[in-house]
Amino acid sequence: MSDIQLLPQVQAFLDRDHGLFIDGRHVAAHGSEKIDVVSPANAQVISRVSNANSEDIDAAVASARQGFKTWSQTAPAVRSSVLHKLADLMEQHGEELAQIETLQSGKIIQISRAFEVGMAANFLRYFAGWATKITGQTITPSLPSFNGEQYTAYTLRQPIGVVVGIVPWNFSTMIAIWKLASALTTGCSVIIKPSEFTPLTILRIAELGMQAGLPAGALNVVTGMGKVGQALIEHSGTDKVSFTGSVPTGIAVGKTAFGANLTRATLELGGKNSVGFLADVDIDKAVNGAIEAGFLHSGQICAAAERFFAPRHRIDELMDKLSLRLKALKIGSPLDESTEFGPVTNRVHQQKLGAFFDKARAEHCTIVHGGRLIEREGFYVEPTVILANSVNDSLLNEETFGPIATFLPYDDEEEMLALMNNTPYGLSASLWTNDLGKAMRMVPRIEAGTVWVNMHTLLDPAVPFGGIKASGIGREFGEAFIDDYTELKSVMIRY
Numbered sequence: 001m002s003d004i005q006l007l008p009q010v011q012a013f014l015d016r017d018h019g020l021f022i023d024g025r026h027v028a029a030h031g032s033e034k035i036d037v038v039s040p041a042n043a044q045v046i047s048r049v050s051n052a053n054s055e056d057i058d059a060a061v062a063s064a065r066q067g068f069k070t071w072s073q074t075a076p077a078v079r080s081s082v083l084h085k086l087a088d089l090m091e092q093h094g095e096e097l098a099q100i101e102t103l104q105s106g107k108i109i110q111i112s113r114a115f116e117v118g119m120a121a122n123f124l125r126y127f128a129g130w131a132t133k134i135t136g137q138t139i140t141p142s143l144p145s146f147n148g149e150q151y152t153a154y155t156l157r158q159p160i161g162v163v164v165g166i167v168p169w170n171f172s173t174m175i176a177i178w179k180l181a182s183a184l185t186t187g188c189s190v191i192i193k194p195s196e197f198t199p200l201t202i203l204r205i206a207e208l209g210m211q212a213g214l215p216a217g218a219l220n221v222v223t224g225m226g227k228v229g230q231a232l233i234e235h236s237g238t239d240k241v242s243f244t245g246s247v248p249t250g251i252a253v254g255k256t257a258f259g260a261n262l263t264r265a266t267l268e269l270g271g272k273n274s275v276g277f278l279a280d281v282d283i284d285k286a287v288n289g290a291i292e293a294g295f296l297h298s299g300q301i302c303a304a305a306e307r308f309f310a311p312r313h314r315i316d317e318l319m320d321k322l323s324l325r326l327k328a329l330k331i332g333s334p335l336d337e338s339t340e341f342g343p344v345t346n347r348v349h350q351q352k353l354g355a356f357f358d359k360a361r362a363e364h365c366t367i368v369h370g371g372r373l374i375e376r377e378g379f380y381v382e383p384t385v386i387l388a389n390s391v392n393d394s395l396l397n398e399e400t401f402g403p404i405a406t407f408l409p410y411d412d413e414e415e416m417l418a419l420m421n422n423t424p425y426g427l428s429a430s431l432w433t434n435d436l437g438k439a440m441r442m443v444p445r446i447e448a449g450t451v452w453v454n455m456h457t458l459l460d461p462a463v464p465f466g467g468i469k470a471s472g473i474g475r476e477f478g479e480a481f482i483d484d485y486t487e488l489k490s491v492m493i494r495y
């Protein structure tokens, strides 16, 4: 097989002189600084975007404040139908968006089509449905009245204002959609700051947003380095930040937000997610589980698993069968439809993964499979299976965010639970067993925001998602996100 043919509109989009998306249109940035967008498949520069400066940030915030005035007064049913229209437009332009996404992120084209377009449109429609269902409560006040007067009270859920959505590079379209859809459905306006590595697709989606009927200023996109994100949070005209990314940056974002007059913050951070294979697990299902949990999109998923605990008497068979499966994966160009395993998203990340392989060797872990960078153009690493010596080994404690599954054997299931919880992080975890009763008793004892049984990594818009411990604050999806994008106002009336 070979690379698919790029659509002419994709090449035309890459060739544009990209500015920022402010006030409902593309505008040139005030400064002249540019950022190269590099293809992970061949290390070539494919496009350039602007690095916004303080004048651009002021302009984006002014636009979003104006957009908030209009959009927050737009009827919920209209908000809902505009977001539905945007989902339809994303699907109509699906191949174009998928190709841009694959070019900038190295994600294999099948994943771009299925997740960055298809799944993102599904999430958008789910959020669109909430616009018409946001309610408060009526409350009968509790205290006795003094002179026979009566009281009644009710609550209102009101949009928080201007939301800054800071997006990482791993799922740059879908995560941007989560943020803009949460903001827009609740009546907030939004400024998206994409990752400097993957800023392109959202610039195109902003245009589709206008076509769908968003008023000017409701959705803005400001490209730039991390400092641009920081300046947006610090700006007195923004009210909330919704951040997805690494733990250290997330903690910095939280500090900045709290220091900026208690700007509200939702932090969805990474971690070091565990898989527990119970003694009775079917080995073939466990191998499929390890692939699903650790290797989808080269492990560059915040909920992906990196720590695998397996019963001592079954671990060799499990790792051997997993290695065979990984050996058979077709590694290649992400634009080739037959490719199963593509590059990682940027050179810095590839080098970071190389350093993890060195660390594993220095700590005398056994490299069961892989463990090297791949010598070819672009940013490729081998899918890797490692056997650690102890729970203290670096590969069982530091987030690699790559296609590296590190295993440790256990002797009894109480020990397995303790090992799974032995981490400062708590985003996700999974248990794999035929004994559902046993799993159900273990679920409440696992320290993670999401626990899966016989599955891993699948996110559904109806199911809340977010971390405990050092993996974040707040929840996306379900009904839970509404609390994070609205303020609760209490109204009390005497009569």
Ligand code: TXE
Pocket: 166, 167, 168, 169, 170, 193, 194, 195, 196, 224, 225, 226, 227, 228, 229, 230, 244, 245, 246, 247, 249, 250, 252, 253, 268, 269, 270, 271, 301, 302, 349, 352, 399, 400, 401
């Ligand atoms: O992520 P960051 P980076 C991990 C992964 C990766 C490492 C670094 O291990 O190798 O993080 O990747 C913006 N104030 N994950 O640097 O720093 C930044 O511009 C406000 C895990 O890409 O978390 C980008 O838009 N914003 C992860 C976004 O924050 C700031 C997903 C994320 O950047 C900022 C991605 C600041 N001070 C990487 N500094 C996950 N678990 O989901 C940076 N940014």
